Each structure stands twice: as C-alpha cells, then as structure tokens.
Amino acid sequence: MTSLLQVKGVTGGYSASHPVIEDVSFEVREKEIVALIGLNGAGKSTTIKHILGLLEPHAGEISIAGKTFAADPDSYRHAYGYIPESPIYYEELTLWEHLELAAMSRGLDKAVFEERAYPLLREFRMEEARDRFPRQFSKGMRQKLMIMMALMVRPGLYIVDEPILGLDPLGIRTLLSWLARCKEQGAGILMSTHILATAEKYCDRFIILHKGRIKAQGTLEELRQLTGEPDLSLDDIYLRMVEEA
Incomplete structure (x- = not known):
C-alpha cells in the first residue's frame, strides 16, 4: 500500500x-x-x-x-484533515457557515458541498443546530463540528x-x-x-x-x-x- x-x-x-x-x-x-x-x-x-x-x-x-x-x-x-482535541471555531459563524468555510478552503462547489454536508448533519444528529453558533453548543457538539469540517473535505x-x-x-x-x-x-x-x-x-x-x-x-x-x-x-x-x- x-x-x-x-x-x-x-x-x-x-x-x-x-x-x-x-x-x-x-x-x-x-x-x-x-x-x-x-x-x-x-x-x-x-x-x-x-x-x-x-x-x-x-x-x-x-x-x-x-x-x-x-x-x-x-x-x-x-x-491532510485535522481533528483537534480542543475545538477551534469562529464565534461569529454558524455551524453551517463553518462547513461552508471548510468547503471553500478546498475549492468544493456548492453541489458537492451540499451532497456531503447534509449526510454529516444527519448522522451526527446536528440538523437542528445547523444555524446556531458554537457558543450555544455543548463541548461534545463543538467536537462534532470539528469532526464534520474535517470529514467534509475528504483528504487522503x-x-x-x-x-x-x-x-x-x-x-x-x-x-x-x-x-x-x-x-x-x-x-x-x-x-x-x-x-x-x-x-x-x-x-x-x-x-x-x-x-x-x-x-x-x-x-x-x-x-x-x-x-x-x-x-x-x-x-x-x-x-x-x-x-x-
């Protein structure tokens, strides 16, 4: 390999x-x-x-x-994609905007972004938090945000x-x-x-x-x-x- x-x-x-x-x-x-x-x-x-x-x-x-x-x-x-131990996020961006930012950083178009984002929200049970800010999240929810951002870009x-x-x-x-x-x-x-x-x-x-x-x-x-x-x-x-x- x-x-x-x-x-x-x-x-x-x-x-x-x-x-x-x-x-x-x-x-x-x-x-x-x-x-x-x-x-x-x-x-x-x-x-x-x-x-x-x-x-x-x-x-x-x-x-x-x-x-x-x-x-x-x-x-x-x-x-590479990185999932940190301690969540790192922007106070002024919603969960959805964080995912959009991750997609933009790797040049993903809107169709690919949405195709990847919705399953992540669903499987991590974060659909209701889509338009909320990380300061409103529990530690576990912030960790899920970091995980979803890394999985979004699908690095090697x-x-x-x-x-x-x-x-x-x-x-x-x-x-x-x-x-x-x-x-x-x-x-x-x-x-x-x-x-x-x-x-x-x-x-x-x-x-x-x-x-x-x-x-x-x-x-x-x-x-x-x-x-x-x-x-x-x-x-x-x-x-x-x-x-x-």
Whole structure:
C-alpha cells in the first residue's frame, strides 16, 4: 500500500537544547488506521504538531504524499484533515457557515458541498443546530463540528487527536463508522488516543511512544510477539511496556 505520511528520524520540540521527541520514525499508509498511544507527556501532541507543520523538526524529515512543509506549505496543508482535541471555531459563524468555510478552503462547489454536508448533519444528529453558533453548543457538539469540517473535505490523510473525548456514545459510534468508511475508500488515519480498547478494535497498527521515543510499533500480533504473550490485550501490552521502561 502507498505510504501517505512518512516521519523519518524526527527529533524536535520547543527548544533545540531540550527536545521532547527523539529519533521518531513511522509511516501511515493507505487504507489503515494507526494509533499513536502514550502516557501524558510522552510526546504525542508534539509529534502531531510537527506533522501539522506547526513546529519545525530539529532533525529528520516529515512528508505527506511525498511533499514536505518547507517545500510546498499549501499543498502540504491540503493533503491532510485535522481533528483537534480542543475545538477551534469562529464565534461569529454558524455551524453551517463553518462547513461552508471548510468547503471553500478546498475549492468544493456548492453541489458537492451540499451532497456531503447534509449526510454529516444527519448522522451526527446536528440538523437542528445547523444555524446556531458554537457558543450555544455543548463541548461534545463543538467536537462534532470539528469532526464534520474535517470529514467534509475528504483528504487522503486524517490526523485525529483524542477525538472521542467529550462525545456521547452515539457520537463515538458515528465517528468511528465514518473513519472506517474513509479507510475503506483509501484514506490513511493517524489517531492519538488513550482509549486502548477502542484502538484495539478499530486500528490496524499501533505506535507506543514513551518519554519521547518509540518504544514499539506494529500490529497487535507483532506487539504480542515482542512481549512473548500471545493472548495479551493492547491495554496489557501497553502497561507492561511502559512499566518495564
């Protein structure tokens, strides 16, 4: 399968003298969901900020669809969709106007926009909130807004940071169903999460980040082989690896 995201030997953070992540390497390919897991402070958010182009690596290289941020920032940004952990929105725009803005940013015409927008509103149960402002929303509704904006543009790569936090059970099921659908249609998805049972069920590979370095990565079976325990859950594997570290 084609590699969509390549992270090669990346060391980085906010200070060159005190890197948060060191020599991090992994990839995300077409038609797969990859979980990025680690304790608080392990470097997950820093890794994601480097991928988004918000931080410049001190060493190493990141490319999306063969493009680096330094070489072509616009094409690089258009190659991914981002669902943040904390919703980011415009106070003066309604939900519908946020979706229109997302569509305009990628050059979608009105017919394509409406064809995509109405199913999203319906499946995320946000039809009644269409013309309301985000300040009137609950945290979960704001999170759904971020999710719908990313799904609207249908990029080749999704960067998803703790997407389940704040969602109700129906919202979680709808999101995971959409991500599975995007995967089947050829997208690659990098998902940072603390909910390991969900990651085990929906993700194809796992990256365990610990103290800024990759402790292990691979499929569930490959991680089980590393521990020598063929029946361990992802949760048990993860706890064993970080406690040993």
